[in-house]
Amino acid sequence: MKAFLFDMNGTMIDDMHFHLDIWYDVLTNDLGAGLTRQEVRSHMYGKNDELLARVFGVGRFTPDEVAAISQRKEEKYQAVYKPHLTLLPGLHDFLESAYHANIPMAIASAAIPFNIDFVLDNLDIRKYFKAVVSAHDVLESKPHPEVFEKAASILGVEPLSCVVFEDSPKGVEAALRAGMKSVVLTTMHAPDEFTDYGNIITFAKDYKDQKVVRLVV
Known part of the structure; x- marks a missing residue:
């Protein structure tokens, strides 16, 4: 079969370019990661909590903070991408x-x-x-x-x-x-x-x- x-x-x-735009905004403007767009692109695989751990280190955020950051990022993504x-x-x-x-x-x-x-x-x-x-x-x-x-x-x-x-x-x-x-x-x-x-x-x-x-x- x-x-x-x-x-x-x-x-x-x-939609990956939309995800890149939103992640870049969240990581640099909201969380102060100081990454280039190419650096953000290199981290865009796996789960959201894994991405945050790769960028900021394991344990930088509590599970509740990770969930809130992830939800906020996805809500921004959906609002921007839905017309497309x-x-x-x-x-x-x-x-x-x-x-x-x-x-x-x-x-x-x-x-x-x-x-x-x-x-x-x-x-x-x-x-x-x-x-x-x-x-x-x-x-x-x-x-x-x-x-x-x-x-x-x-x-x-x-x-x-x-x-x-x-x-x-x-x-x-x-x-x-x-x-x-x-x-x-x-x-x-x-x-x-x-x-x-x-x-x-x-x-x-x-x-x-x-x-x-x-x-x-």
């Missing part, structure tokens, strides 16, 4: 085709449920996914393979049957460690940032790419 596992941010929607919220070109048709071909699909994302619900419900695409695995459902973040392994387990499919749609090197590494192939959407990272990974089927700017379209067949 074939199955499709989707990261969300930068993979289904082209749309699926990547070709993705709706791709989901429809896979759905009617009975290919099981799951969301496997480092995003919190607050942001996953924001996308699935505002775009009315929840019906396509038999499983949703978020940051709250795993102990280890990408590049650890837990999120993809858990999604495959819920779908009842073997890792070798899964194709992971990702946009980041850490995500592709997680797919590799899970024993899964990957399609890379080049919304945020260039192909030359993925030279260490041998599990990539193809690079694509969106889901109109014929190599991607043919995966449903």
